[in-house]
Amino acid sequence: MQYRYEKEAYQFLAVYRFLGYALAVLFSQVSPTMAAMPAYQLYIILGMLGVYTALKVFSPLRWQARGAMTYLILSGDFILCILLVIYTNGLNSIFLLYSLTPIMTAALLFEERIALALAATASLSLSLTHLFLSQFTERFTWIMQGYNLTLLIVYTLFSFVVATVPYRINLNIRRRIEREAIIEERRRIAREIHDGVAQSLSYLNMKTKSVSDLLTSKNSVQALTELNEIREVVQDTYEDIRESIDQLSTEIKSVSILAALGNYVREFSSNNGIPVQFEISKPFTRLSPVAELQLLRIAQEALTNVRRHAMASSVEVTLRNTAAEVEMVVKDDGRGFKLEELEEYPPGYHGLAIIKERAEGLGGNVFITTAPDKGTEMKVTLPVEKVRL
Structure with a gap:
């Protein structure tokens, strides 16, 4: 009530x-x-x-x-x-x-x-x-x-x-809310593209200066290592921009979050050769268009991080709800990482910050459980009263 x-x-x-x-x-x-x-x-x-x-x-x-x-x-x-x-x-x-x-x-x-x-x-x-x-x-x-x-x-x-x-x-x-949600989402993605590119360019500028110094000192081996890192960052930035542009044209429309997320999980598994197990509790709470769109984007960002960094052989995506919360869990069996080292990662590793921003925008929280060689589990919880239709 x-x-x-x-x-x-x-x-x-x-x-x-x-x-x-x-x-x-x-x-x-x-x-x-x-x-x-x-x-x-x-x-x-x-x-x-x-x-x-x-x-x-x-x-x-x-x-x-x-x-x-x-x-x-x-x-x-x-x-x-x-x-x-x-x-x-x-x-x-x-x-x-x-x-x-x-x-x-x-x-x-x-x-x-x-x-x-x-x-x-x-x-x-x-x-x-x-x-x-x-x-x-x-x-x-x-x-x-x-x-x-x-x-x-x-x-x-x-x-x-x-x-x-x-x-x-x-x-x-509902249609008006959906239009407003899509407009706001496109603005958000545009900001993410801008911030991601700016961060990458700043990092590349620093690295190219380092390569220049190494070449001057005729340290070609270290310069080659730095160039390889630059190439990886450029590739990651390119993939970031490509995926963001694809998301700009993605709309849930009349399809529910269940169908949209299921379709994306199947495409992700097929395109990347990583088996994904998708589970959902039924009956599932009807969500607002804004919440559905944000949950889909969070899942997309989480799976993108798995593809880039986890080296996982399998992934589990679970969507469930209780009387108080809507919960999404993305779990992989990859290499994991140390949470305290997260801020030291180069550009391309800022996906968790994006996920946190999206979840907090709906009044939710993000919990990460990980360790080297132990895989990673990301759990997003959203309050039902903020996201239910």
């Missing part, structure tokens, strides 16, 4: 559910014949529905888990509301507005197709109820009699509006 969108959705649903219940109570007093049942039955239903409404409000649906129980609870709520409407005179029921609550819940917290399915089922159920039961009982009138057809049309239209409008609004917001 601490997340803004979730809180606002729950608050709206709670207000609407209470409003629908209050209107049903009001209609039962203004026009007791609407329910077409003895007063004591109506009061029993109102009392039980009042308790149910309170339970739904104070024990909200934990939609983000996306487990079987979540869908079962939503389905149960929908079936109860439809049966309540049918039992209390169908299209003339005092609970018509209340019956829209499950559809609103699906529209605000689930996929559009679920909300549309509930809206269609509700409208079809009421239509069939009046078509068939009107032949056997006087409680239900023929669909073409009185205002039944008008009520059915209005109810159907309103159901589908309720099912689609929140999703469309959320979709537009």
Whole structure:
């Protein structure tokens, strides 16, 4: 209940559910014949529905888990509301507005197709109820009699509006966030290219001066060693720039972080001949576009470091989530290194700093476990409340 969108959705649903219940109570007093049942039955239903409404409000649906129980609870709520409407005179029921609550819940917290399915089922159920039961009982009138057809049309239209409008609004917001995230990401990559190239040029300037001095002193063996180091730095810088330019054109779009990361891991393994085991916990929390993009970039940077420096024969990439954190672990069986020597590394080894910057930008942390000849494990933890959609 601490997340803004979730809180606002729950608050709206709670207000609407209470409003629908209050209107049903009001209609039962203004026009007791609407329910077409003895007063004591109506009061029993109102009392039980009042308790149910309170339970739904104070024990909200934990939609983000996306487990079987979540869908079962939503389905149960929908079936109860439809049966309540049918039992209390169908299209003339005092609970018509209340019956829209499950559809609103699906529209605000689930996929559009679920909300549309509930809206269609509700409208079809009421239509069939009046078509068939009107032949056997006087409680239900023929669909073409009185205002039944008008009520059915209005109810159907309103159901589908309720099912689609929140999703469309959320979709537009998500697309805007995605555009902003991509623009910011391109700015970040441009800064990284600039900083990386500047650092490399500074290092190359120092090395070329050293080579010049060595050649002057006719120390050709040491000069050749220095030239080889220069060549390696130039190659690393070239690969840095090439990968950064590739990332500038990479967008997650409608693909989830799971699919995007899975695709990248497969490409990395195929291109570099390093087996990569990719594991993910399910169900996985839905992340914001910004968080998805940053997690993908962190994984790309981590695997790039493995390719360049680790001399690893295998890599493990694990993505999992708990109630409090989203965690990504990249582990290799390579040569490892001494953490205290990290700041002494030449240009091309600044990937961990980039990873740390990205993680901290999402309120997260980076933990490195390594030792010479013991491989390296990088764990990135992000707080769920900062990265969840």
